[in-house]
Amino acid sequence: MSSTISVRHGDASADLESGATAIQALKALEAVRGQIVAARVDGQEWDLDREVPDGAQVEGIAADSDEGRAILRHSTAHVMAQAVTDLFPNAKWAIGPPIEDGFYYDFDVERPFTAEDLDKIEARMVELLREKQRFVREEVARDDALTEFADQPYKTQIIELVGDGTIASAVDAPDAPEVTDGNVTFTVYRNVRPDQTVAWSDLCRGPHVPSTDRIPAFKLLRSAGAYWRGQEDQPMLQRIYGTAWESKKALTKHLEMIEEAKKRDHRKLGRDLELVHFPDELGPGLSIFLPNGAIVRKQMEDWIRDETLRRGYQPVYTPHIAKEDLWRISGHLENYGELMYPGMELEDGGGAAYRLKPMNCPFHILAFTSRTRSYRELPVRISELGTVYRYERSGVVNGMLRARGFTQDDSHIFCRPDQVVDEVADCVEFARDLYRAFGLGDPSRVAISTRPAKSIAGHDDKWEAAEAALIEAVQKTGLEYEIDPGEGAFYGPKIDIHARDAIGREWQLTTVQVDFNLPERFDVTYVGDDGAKHRPYMVHRALFGSIERFFSVMVESFNGAFPTWLAPVQAVVIPVADEFDGYADEVAAALRANDVRVEVDVADDTLGAKIRRGQTSKVPYALIVGASEREARTVAIRPYRGDQRKDVPLDEFVTEIDAEIRERRTDLDLP
Template sequence: MEVSPASASAHSRLTAFQVLQARDPGVAKRALAVRVNGELRDTSCEVSETDTVEPVLPEDPEALEIYRHSTAHLLAAAVLDLFPGTKLGAGPALKDDPKGGFYYDFLQEKPFTPDDLARIEKRMREMVKQNVPFRRVEMTREEALQKFSADELKCYFISEKGGENPSFYTLGDQFIDFCRGPHVPSAGRIKAFKLLSVAGAYWLGDERNPQMQRIYGTSFFTQEELDAWLQQREEAARRDHRRLGKELDLFSFTDEVGSGLALFHPKGALILHLLQEFLYEELFARDYQLVRTPHVASSRLWETSGHTAKYRGDMYPPMQFEDEPLEYQLKPMNCPFHIQIYKSQPRSYRELPLRYAEMGTVYRYERSGVQHGLLRVRGFTQDDAHLFCTPETLEAEIIGCLEFAQKVYATFGFEYRIELSVRDPENHAKYLGGPEVWALAEAALTQALDRLGLAYTRVEGEAAFYGPKIDIKVIDAIRRTWQLATIQVDFNLPQRFGLEYIGADNRPHPPIMVHRAILGSLERFFGLLIEHFGGRFPVWLAPVQVAVLPIADRWNDRAAGIAQTLRQVGLRVEVDARSEKIGAKIRQAQLRKVPYMVILGDREAETGTLAVRTRSEGDIGTFSMDDFIARVTREVQQRVITP
């Protein structure tokens, strides 16, 4: 809608707020920001008669990010009021981050304490009551560098990201920081917020730089939303995979091994094995072929693939040995290896599609500040696959990948949402290949989604550097989202590596390559599962499926016999033969989250029956051995999701 208030003259300039006010005072009052000709701006910005002005309201997709970014600035303003001389780093809003809705990095010698957070939050509330306005200030690059010459952090942002006319925002008397905006009109618009924690963070994520203090917080449009989120956060803390991993003896990290490199204990390794076994069943049913590749390779592979140019910061540095002319690197991706297997012999269109799958371990240099238990590690195993196909079979292969993902997520009880990630229309230089192949790849993904009737959101700028992709994000038991599956169409790598097949016309053609993962990183998926189930794994995944608990020592031999019978039908059983009261044994099994407990006392020994408990229902009655085996094995075979 164009600006056209009746009172405006041909040369007058109004603020966007005034335009909204003239159109609809109620909308103007609710607007957090505006879109001017599609660009996000502050409501205080000036507009002309020919500009199109639309409000950004709380229900709009961009609104919460703007709101939280503004809350981050409110936090920084309060810190500067209370701790003069503090220097400011970055202060963004966060998306899908377990630590909250925003953070701000501060450089000061004295560590922030819990009491300091309470003081800062109190000062923030005072500024909200005072309705302190956000004000945008623009300077030339030279003016800004001169004004902030004593602040090396601001000068870095001005030099690297400011352009010719960097913008700054003020809030109160002390706060001014480099920022593109937009922000809400004033602090009074921020209704519900909470500071959460303090952590260390290196400047620019580089361990060689000074360590800053990062304050995390979150904010919502209403107190009710904030209270619900805090309750969910408490539940997430109870489900934290790092705590449960230690309590259930699943995995650990040690300084001796190195940061971000997980050690899986017997029970954790067993669960990973069961996950892989499940995936292998599905792979073989879908005519995949297994391959296996090295952990290191010549650096030339990554130069050809484009990873060196586009991905260098996440790769480990090359290694060179005196008697070797080549440099070697730990692999960050499996795809160049699968390409080499494809190239090992001539291919015909009659062989395609070829589906190569590998549980391939890769290594990426995740900075220490972003590592998070199993969710962000430096060495991890991907359920990776690469499909080589013709244009005629591409859509069917994408559909097959989507159906594979649907089957897997249903097995674990996950809801999910789908995103179609395409390239940034304003920055083609960051991608490989021309517009024609990108259009073909995007069309194939779109048609596959439409053929299956799947709803999806189009996301610009999130494509891989070699092609567009479908990303699937699952929703866990407490409504958090996690990025898992990815299906990426790639016309570029086959051309860069010179791949060919002989077509029906007896001429060579480049195949189309589909990169596909369902669980993504097995380590990350394992961490997700721990939190999704709260450590209460379904029977088919539980490291110990049945605990046999004799009431007295005289029944220990009988308990061992029951355990042996259950093991013979493939169940995982442990006997608690300690000289403890049965109540203590039950509590221990509950803490270990064992799905089934068999209680063995005088009555059970006399009748040859089993008194059975479950971790969620308690006593469920007396079973014959055959009936109990039938119940448990059915749950295992059908992969039933039990509470």
């Protein structure tokens, strides 16, 4: 062992005494930039106080990077577990990984945590941060780990499961020990007080921040039940969610974002703006589009109907129910029976029960097979705004984002194998146009999901070909994409497209899926140029995904203030006194003549109150009219967004708003 080592950072290098730590290396290399929480040594995440090997390439991990925050949050989770242990000595620890925007830790405790418990735990954590405990990494032998955590059954399980290879993925145990080339390195992190006593130890892969006072800002958010290892047959643990940030300012910003999201909740705005209604009388997961919401929905439906026609789709209409036999043929009863509403027994049905449809596919297949099809007419694109009903489990229903009754802009494309790439690429382009039209910008993420472990037998060659086709199709569109291995449906691979809303949240909307299963089950064929029957490819696609869901995303993204072309009421005319009601009606009539949705506010209220009403109901334009406006046939415009304008000729405003609506402008300056 040499007495000096050499370390590098990019092209720079430095010599250090053997045993030097990552932070010493970074300092020697003058590579410390801003606040750093850990290092990257030869590509691997590394504790700052851990020795670096000779010849190592060393970089700092910034506290305000995604990677740095994850480390910070992971460390905060440890501090939380220590605090929980202090307050609940019998608590057993499961896992405590960082997640997007925060962290959690699961505990097995005698009773669930209360809100007061969280306050106490948080207060205890603050004390622990002040203690400046160091995080000290120690490699331990498997048997020593088992001995040390003998009274921690979940840790013991992790050690055993990792040992026999059961836990391999981050999903199973995000902070499980590292496995390299089949060799497991078990590491324990000890929280050491300044007086060198050990406050707490946890089995953990690391790395961590150097000490607890390096956690600048955190907050515990909520507790909830969670199954051990995410499996329903495993014990229910109590999970505490928290968040941690590189600065108080960043934490405050995050908490404000959470508040903002709450304010924008489509269930709240849906009620306030009278868009939608969820009456108890209907049952869970079922909703009513009120007149205001129905206008927005109609714009969505009109757009998609026009565009599908333009792009060569053939609209069909199909019933909401069908005999159980249909669902037996399709395999839905067998595979998804639990997610279907129970059958309707009919007195004169000859024993046949009927079922509400959970999907439109079988109907579209029957539309296709209504006569013999030639290869010449492919691709055939059957399309429908199809309302489906799924008996979702009671705990998962959420407003219009996860409903039991919803409408898909559903299409099934039957095509030849050589047409799949073009068809799928067109679907992706179509989705992109749709997001643009409705103000959501470009897709934020395109994910291609490949064959899962549990998939239909055979078809190996088809899977390969279809996965390749999906990738080629997305490449054709020029969009970036990622592969989600094993996340495909059992009957075929799929593409999921996500969009980002105005406050940065990502939503899965569009899905494009290849289906090998149903064409077989229904024996779907076309006649090829050889006169023989061939099996077509079937592509299932829903661009909005669900109308209700997309609608909700728009409500939340626009904060209820829709672009003018979508707004339920596009302009409200406000007379300053009732002697100007007549002119107000004239203004409204001029707008109505151009198909503008306009109302006149003739209530016995002051001007201020009427303007306030216009603003709170988020109408794009308030038009104030009084003596001078009547005289000059103008309006004073107070837009929901932007600056006020006075003495605008009525004709000019009509032309402006008409153009804005016709062009479906969405280039709003969103707040």
